[in-house]
Amino acid sequence: MWSSCWTYSLNLSSVPGDGDGQSRWCLSQVKGAVDDDVAEADIISAVEFNHSGELLATGDRGGRIVIFQQEQESKNLPQCRAEYNVYSTFQSHEPEFDYLKSLEIEEKINKIRWLPQKNAAHFLLSTNDKTIKLWKISERDKRPEGYNLKEEDGRYRHPSSLTTLRVPVFQPMDLMVEASPRRVYANAHTYHINSISVNSDNETYLSADDLRINLWHLDFTDRSFNIVDIKPANMEELTEVITASEFHPLQCNTFVYGSSKGSVRLCDMRASALCDQHSKLFEEPEDPSTRSFFSEIISSISDVKFSHSGRYMMTRDYLTLKIWDLHMESRPVETYQVHGYLRSKLCSLYENDCIFDKFECCWRGDDSEVMTGSYNNFFRMFNRDAQRDSTLEASWENGSPGCPLKTWRVCTGSRRKRNEIGVDCLDFSRKILYTSWHPQDNIVALATVNNLYIFQEKPN
Amino acid sequence: MDVEAKRIMAVSIGKLYSLRTQRGGLRLHRSLLLSMTMRAARDIYHTAQLLRDAEEEQVVPCAPDAATEEPMEISKDSPQTLTPKEVAVKPQETLEEDKENRCASERHSRKRRGKTAVEPDFLPLKKAKMDTDEEKQHLQGEVLRTNNGNSCRQAETLSAFPTNRAIVAC
Numbered sequence: 001m002w003s004s005c006w007t008y009s010l011n012l013s014s015v016p017g018d019g020d021g022q023s024r025w026c027l028s029q030v031k032g033a034v035d036d037d038v039a040e041a042d043i044i045s046a047v048e049f050n051h052s053g054e055l056l057a058t059g060d061r062g063g064r065i066v067i068f069q070q071e072q073e074s075k076n077l078p079q080c081r082a083e084y085n086v087y088s089t090f091q092s093h094e095p096e097f098d099y100l101k102s103l104e105i106e107e108k109i110n111k112i113r114w115l116p117q118k119n120a121a122h123f124l125l126s127t128n129d130k131t132i133k134l135w136k137i138s139e140r141d142k143r144p145e146g147y148n149l150k151e152e153d154g155r156y157r158h159p160s161s162l163t164t165l166r167v168p169v170f171q172p173m174d175l176m177v178e179a180s181p182r183r184v185y186a187n188a189h190t191y192h193i194n195s196i197s198v199n200s201d202n203e204t205y206l207s208a209d210d211l212r213i214n215l216w217h218l219d220f221t222d223r224s225f226n227i228v229d230i231k232p233a234n235m236e237e238l239t240e241v242i243t244a245s246e247f248h249p250l251q252c253n254t255f256v257y258g259s260s261k262g263s264v265r266l267c268d269m270r271a272s273a274l275c276d277q278h279s280k281l282f283e284e285p286e287d288p289s290t291r292s293f294f295s296e297i298i299s300s301i302s303d304v305k306f307s308h309s310g311r312y313m314m315t316r317d318y319l320t321l322k323i324w325d326l327h328m329e330s331r332p333v334e335t336y337q338v339h340g341y342l343r344s345k346l347c348s349l350y351e352n353d354c355i356f357d358k359f360e361c362c363w364r365g366d367d368s369e370v371m372t373g374s375y376n377n378f379f380r381m382f383n384r385d386a387q388r389d390s391t392l393e394a395s396w397e398n399g400s401p402g403c404p405l406k407t408w409r410v411c412t413g414s415r416r417k418r419n420e421i422g423v424d425c426l427d428f429s430r431k432i433l434y435t436s437w438h439p440q441d442n443i444v445a446l447a448t449v450n451n452l453y454i455f456q457e458k459p460n
Numbered sequence: 461m462d463v464e465a466k467r468i469m470a471v472s473i474g475k476l477y478s479l480r481t482q483r484g485g486l487r488l489h490r491s492l493l494l495s496m497t498m499r500a501a502r503d504i505y506h507t508a509q510l511l512r513d514a515e516e517e518q519v520v521p522c523a524p525d526a527a528t529e530e531p532m533e534i535s536k537d538s539p540q541t542l543t544p545k546e547v548a549v550k551p552q553e554t555l556e557e558d559k560e561n562r563c564a565s566e567r568h569s570r571k572r573r574g575k576t577a578v579e580p581d582f583l584p585l586k587k588a589k590m591d592t593d594e595e596k597q598h599l600q601g602e603v604l605r606t607n608n609g610n611s612c613r614q615a616e617t618l619s620a621f622p623t624n625r626a627i628v629a630c
Contacts, residue, residue, distance in 0.1 A: 103485040210488040241489045
């Protein structure tokens with residue numbers, strides 16, 4: 001996949017401030033093949049920065065993980081772009097076959113979550129539909145040389161040639177990055193895993209499928225505790241499934257899960273072993289004037305993310321982004337229309353399956369902005385403080401690299417100004433589902449179908 | 461309105477069938493959403509059908525609120541407007557099912573037909589096959605089609621179709 005990887009080299013000149021239709025975001029890098037013929041296996045399905053932002057992991061449908069590392073030199077220079085280069089590539093999951101149910105288990109990486117770093121090695125959890133794995137990524141830049149019994153190439157020496165005894169010493173070698181699976185957490189999910197989330201206690205994590213949420217200890221693979229089970233006794237009575245779940249960033253007893261009905265439940269593990277009774281239910285009453293055949297589908301929560309502060313929570317459904325104050329369950333405190341112009345197109349989007357697309361969302365490090373993807377390779381930024389939003393495009397064709405991105409407007413009328421596009425001209429095959437925001441700097445990474453885009457915001 | 465509902469029903473059934481051959485096994489979330497949409501469309505369709513039958517036979521209408529249905533338009537500017545009573549809710553479902561049995565007419569028999577009966581054209585083939593055409597469509601260009609206000613194509617008369625539960629228990 002990354003054999004044909006290429007990167008823009010950008011010469012950044014002085015950047016003008018926020019002008020007319022210009023943002024402060026610039027394209028920094030694009031990773032991936034440039035040809036239009038996309039292999040199914042190369043389609044990116046997960047993007048995640050680690051806790052320091054130094055590493056950026058991507059997963060694809062072929063079960064592979066590619067980790068990029070930020071160059072140390074450019075990181076400290078204020079005006080320089082933060083260049084990410086390939087650090088490690090490994091096959092995380094392979095296709096499997098469930099013989100009992102005669103079902104193939106896809107190797108597609110659904111989620112990647114980093115563990116906070118404790119030592120020189122990096123750890124991440126990756127999951128496909130059925131199995132979660134803990135990977136250790138470590139560097140090796142020295143190797144022992146001067147063995148007594150072996151030659152340098154590994155061949156054993158003849159005993160008669162051994163006349164001296166020496167202590168092997170570590171000599172520098174070319175940097176080698178190794179990824180090794182340390183734990184495999186399998187056979188705990190009947191349905192398809194949609195979320196994993198590491199707890200703030202750094203010892204446990206949760207995994208969620210359509211009907212159940214399990215709690216694991218990182219050290220134990222042979223057992224997990226079921227903490228949520230919404231499977232009805234009679235499956236014909238099923239009305240709701242779990243779509244996303246996350247632990248609170250600070251309170252190790254608290255987690256939330258979103259449902260296909262548009263509600264989010266907050267649970268406290270101290271209340272009981274099985275958290276079927278929620279502590280809080282976040283649900284906004286539906287607006288009856290917008291009811292349609294597709295109301296159920298578009299209200300389904302596709303992603304839920306706590307703010308870094310732990311005070312707020314963000315949910316993404318098909319058309320909107322909602323910010324909730326954890327202290328208020330009745331309605332969100334902020335609602336942002338991502339692409340409201342699609343409301344009148346739901347029937348067509350149902351036919352071409354786009355209505356089932358699951359968009360992720362993410363918070364800026366200081367929680368002042370949020371971001372999510374849309375169609376036509378657009379992504380949406382919402383500035384909560386300034387109550388301003390912008391539509392930007394992930395494209396290496398439009399505009400010159402290094403210059404600030406122009407903002408777009410989607411219009412329904414026939415007249416087109418520059419940087420306006422009609423709703424009917426949107427390309428629904430080009431979509432941004434996966435996004436991640438650097439935890440400290442203003443760098444965002446997002447995935448189009450098979451390319452990874454990295455954007456950087458320029459300071460004034 | 462009922463033509464649109466029938467179209468959505470047909471699309472939903474087709475998608476539910478194709479879900480079974482998808483790699484990775486049946487997706488519970490998707491099949492739940494599809495079956496909910498299909499049921500909502502089916503209820504609207506049946507309501508409209510009953511109305512039409514009642515009008516033709518000059519009997520008391522079966523569904524009290526069905527007369528206020530409006531066509532669902534898909535246009536660029538105006539959002540879909542459906543008042544809550546037009547969307548079938550679960551209690552109505554059982555009511556209508558009973559009325560289906562009571563209001564059966566000669567032309568539109570609601571009895572499930574045997575295997576030898578002719579099935580509507582829009583139903584996909586029951587023979588399991590690898591259907592990769594849909595997936596290919598996703599990867600290639602997908603431009604939203606404009607329909608110039610005509611939200612549905614000409615559909616054939618629906619005679620009977622299986623109304624078994626759409627979700628296969630995992």
